[in-house]
Amino acid sequence: MRHYRILDVIILLACCIPLFASQGLSLWSGYCETSTNLQCSSFSLEWQDRGFQVGYRLFYPQNSLALGYTGKIGRNFIYQAKAHTTIYGQEGLTSGLEATIGLHSHKEHWELGFLAGAQGEMANLASTSSPLTNLVFAFHGWVRAFLGRASVALLYDSSTLFWYSYESLVPFVTLEGNYMVLDHFGLGVQLRMRYADLAPNEKFHITMVEGLVGGLWKIK
Amino acid sequence: MKRLSCLLVLLSILLASCSLNLLSQEDALGTASDFSGTVISDAGDFLILLISDTHEGRVKSVYTDYYTQLTNWLKSSSPFQAAFLLGDITNDATSEQYASALSKYGGMNSSVYVTAGNHDVRKNGRNLFLSTFGKVYQKVIIGGISFYLLDSSFRCFGKAQLDKLKQALKQDGNPKFFLTHMPLAGQDVNYYYLCLSDSDERKLLLALMKENNVNLYLAGHRHLLMDTVTYSDTCHEVDIGPLNGKNITIEQPPNWYTLSYNSTTKEATITQYIGQGNSVEQHTVGTFIIAQ
Numbered sequence: 100m101r102h103y104r105i106l107d108v109i110i111l112l113a114c115c116i117p118l119f120a121s122q123g124l125s126l127w128s129g130y131c132e133t134s135t136n137l138q139c140s141s142f143s144l145e146w147q148d149r150g151f152q153v154g155y156r157l158f159y160p161q162n163s164l165a166l167g168y169t170g171k172i173g174r175n176f177i178y179q180a181k182a183h184t185t186i187y188g189q190e191g192l193t194s195g196l197e198a199t200i201g202l203h204s205h206k207e208h209w210e211l212g213f214l215a216g217a218q219g220e221m222a223n224l225a226s227t228s229s230p231l232t233n234l235v236f237a238f239h240g241w242v243r244a245f246l247g248r249a250s251v252a253l254l255y256d257s258s259t260l261f262w263y264s265y266e267s268l269v270p271f272v273t274l275e276g277n278y279m280v281l282d283h284f285g286l287g288v289q290l291r292m293r294y295a296d297l298a299p300n301e302k303f304h305i306t307m308v309e310g311l312v313g314g315l316w317k318i319k
Numbered sequence: 320m321k322r323l324s325c326l327l328v329l330l331s332i333l334l335a336s337c338s339l340n341l342l343s344q345e346d347a348l349g350t351a352s353d354f355s356g357t358v359i360s361d362a363g364d365f366l367i368l369l370i371s372d373t374h375e376g377r378v379k380s381v382y383t384d385y386y387t388q389l390t391n392w393l394k395s396s397s398p399f400q401a402a403f404l405l406g407d408i409t410n411d412a413t414s415e416q417y418a419s420a421l422s423k424y425g426g427m428n429s430s431v432y433v434t435a436g437n438h439d440v441r442k443n444g445r446n447l448f449l450s451t452f453g454k455v456y457q458k459v460i461i462g463g464i465s466f467y468l469l470d471s472s473f474r475c476f477g478k479a480q481l482d483k484l485k486q487a488l489k490q491d492g493n494p495k496f497f498l499t500h501m502p503l504a505g506q507d508v509n510y511y512y513l514c515l516s517d518s519d520e521r522k523l524l525l526a527l528m529k530e531n532n533v534n535l536y537l538a539g540h541r542h543l544l545m546d547t548v549t550y551s552d553t554c555h556e557v558d559i560g561p562l563n564g565k566n567i568t569i570e571q572p573p574n575w576y577t578l579s580y581n582s583t584t585k586e587a588t589i590t591q592y593i594g595q596g597n598s599v600e601q602h603t604v605g606t607f608i609i610a611q
Contacts, residue, residue, distance in 0.1 A: 134478040226525040295475035304473035
C-alpha cells in the first residue's frame with residue numbers, strides 16, 4: 100500500500116505541472132475510506148467548459164474516466180448526460196451511462212437545483228462468467244450559497260457521482276466550500292460520505308468517508 | 320499564487336499518507352462476532368436445514384399455519400446436523416419477538432446458527448440479537464465444508480467484518496459456502512431493489528468467492544424467488560424463500576429448505592419445501608458440484 104501511495108503522490112505532482120499553465124481545471128486530492136478499500140488516497144482532475152466536463156480519478160486500484168454534458172432548456176430547465184468507465188486493475192471494468200433532467204435556479208446569492216433520471220451500468224468482472232448489468236433511478240439535488248468570493252454547497256447524489264456509479268439508494272452526501280483567493284484561482288474543501296441502503300426504522304450505516312482539498316483554476 | 324499552490328500540494332501529500340480507520344469501528348454485537356470457527360464434523364455426508372425470513376410478530380397478511388407446517392414436517396424429516404436461519408427472524412426487533420423466535424426456532428436442533436436481517440436491527444435490535452443469539456457472523460464447519468454466516472443486516476457488510484472475513488478465508492483450505500440475509504445478484508431489474516446495493520462490496524464478495532473456493536452464496540430477504548445465479552462453473556447464488564412471507568399475490572407460500580451433501584460424489588443438493596395447507600410440496604432447486 101505504501102508504494103501505491105508514493106505512486107499516487109508522484110502522479111499528483113506530475114499532473115500539477117500542466118495545471119499551472121492551464122485554464123478551467125480543478126484538482127482534488129485527499130483521504131478516502133470505503134468499507135472495501137483500505138485507507139486510500141484519492142486524486143481527481145476535472146476540466147469544464149461550456150457545459151462539458153471531463154474528469155479522471157485515481158482511487159487505487161480504480162482508474163476512472165468520465166465525460167459529462169449539462170445543457171439548458173429555456174430558463175430554468177436543465178439536463179445532464181454522463182458516461183464513465185472505471186478500470187479495476189486486472190479485476191475488470193465497469194461502464195455506466197446516466198441521463199437526467201431537472202430544474203435549476205440561480206439568484207444572486209443562491210443556487211438551487213435537482214435532476215432526476217436513470218443510470219445504467221455494466222460490470223465485466225474477472226470473478227463472473229458473464230457481465231452484471233443494472234438500470235436504476237438516479238437523483239441529484241444541490242443548494243449553494245454565495246458570499247462574496249466564498250461559496251458553500253450541500254449536494255445529494257442518489258447513486259452516481261461524476262466518476263463512478265453506485266446502485267440506487269446508496270447516496271452520497273457532499274459538503275463543499277470554495278474560496279476564490281484570486282480572480283482566477285481558488286481553494287476548495289469537500290467532505291463526503293456515502294451510506295448504505297436505508298428503509299424506515301432502519302439504522303444509518305456509513306460505507307464511505309472522504310475529505311478532499313482542491314485547487315480551482317477558473318476559465319477566463 | 321506559488322505559495323498557495325505549494326500549500327495545496329503539501330496538504331494533498333499529508334492527507335494521502337494518513338490512515339484514520341474511521342469505518343473500522345464495530346458495535347458490541349460485531350465485536351462479539353468472529354470467524355474462529357465451530358466444528359460439527361470434519362468429513363462425511365450431512366443434511367442441514369435452511370430457513371429465512373420468519374418475521375416473528377408479523378400480524379398483517381400472514382399465512383397462519385406456516386409454523387405448524389414446518390414443525391409437522393420436522394417430525395417426519397431425516398435428522399439434520401445443523402439449522403441456519405438467514406435473518407429477519409423478527410419483524411420489528413422487539414424483546415417479545417426475539418423471545419418468541421428463540422422459543423420457536425432455538426430448540427429445533429442442538430446446532431442452530433442465526434444471522435440478522437434488516438428487520439432484526441431496528442431500534443435496539445442489535446443488542447437484543449446479541450443477548451438472544453450471540454454472534455451475528457461466524458464460521459461453522461460441517462462435513463469439511465466451511466459455512467460462513469455473514470451479517471448483512473445494515474444492507475451492507477461493513478469494513479470490520481470484511482477485514483475479518485478476508486483474514487479467515489486466507490487460512491481456510493476447505494470448500495466454502497456463504498450464508499447471509501442480503502442477496503448479491505441484481506441483474507434483473509425486477510429484483511434489483513432487493514439486493515446488496517453497494518457495488519464495491521458486491522465486487523469484493525465476488526472476487527473473494529472466486530479466489531477462495533466459495534461454491535454457494537445463499538441469501539433470503541427478497542421474498543421473491545429468482546432462478547439460481549451462476550457466477551462461474553463452481554460458484555452459484557441461490558435464493559432462500561421466506562418461511563413467513565406475506566399472503567399476497569407476489570409472494571410465496573411458506574418455504575423452507577434442506578441442503579444435503581454427498582461426500583462421495585462431492586455434490587450438494589438444495590431442496591425446497593413449500594407448505595400448501597395440509598401438504599408439503601418438494602422441489603429440487605439444484606445439485607451443485609462442490610470444488611475441493
